[in-house]
Amino acid sequence: MLTRDELARYKRQIAVFGEEGQLKLKRARVFLAGAGGLGSTIATYLAVAGIGSLRIADNDVVTLDNLNRQILHGDSDLGRAKTESAAARLGGLNAGVTVEAVSETIREDSAAEMIAGCDAIIDGLDNFAARYVLNRVALAKGLPFFHGAIHGFYGQATTIIPGRTACLRCIFPEAPPAAVPPVIGVTAGVIGCIQATEVIKYLLGMGELLENRLLMWDGLGCRMDEVPLEKNPDCQDCGRGGG
């Protein structure tokens, strides 16, 4: 049931998807990997939308060069664990949301346990090694995996539904070479908002998800395009290539 305060707080979005929809959000628990640029935007908009529980994993501390894009953190958080800073900021935005902070690295041997009890996995990561771990957990648990990545003014996003869509490994069989990508905060904002929109739609059962489509954002040209995707039958994570 929604409380009187919740009915007032979410009035404008209850007008979009009803009290039943708001209850679906309230009952949801999602796993967010990364409290960086994408993670900041995703967590902010999921929190204000009234997602019941956000489990955020990040093993970093806030540094000065994070602050051009990581809007969960500010000057007073320098040196603080990102999950701690994120929990404080999100609690200030919406005290009704439970934030579970996991200050650990996402590893193959611990990821499944880390994600236990969650309804969705959201990618706010900055590397493909951990993304592949989450991709495999999503496939094994049959959970949706909301991918996003950014580079400068460019970004991409897709929604992976195990059994229905290409998985992350189908699309990107090899990790790109490790590097520190250039990033501007507004790109994290655009792609993070798309990912959060997808999560909300998925939880509500509304609209058309970004399935088997890679959305490409070109901030310089101010254009969005789509690349159609297909499952790879030989994929090493979801196909016969996995042995």
Added chain:
Amino acid sequence: MKVRVKFFAAFREIFGAEEREIELKSGASVRDLLQVLCHRSGCREKILDEAGGLRRDVKMLRKGKHVQLVEETNTKLEDGDVITVFPAMFGG
């Protein structure tokens, strides 16, 4: 035969176009297409690695499936194929 190559993100700047139609000999492979693209654009080093394969930070799809692994660049193309080329993005 003719194939269409669609460029995304930074590759639009690199190739100075959103899309190009490329004429190839019948039976040409992805590798042949890469050679033509690199020859015409003069930006070989942005597409291919030293061994002549696709760079790991370049992504290429044909009919929604990747054709970027070394063995996949031998994939034969068909008339009317649409190939998409975009950069690997991994920042968060």
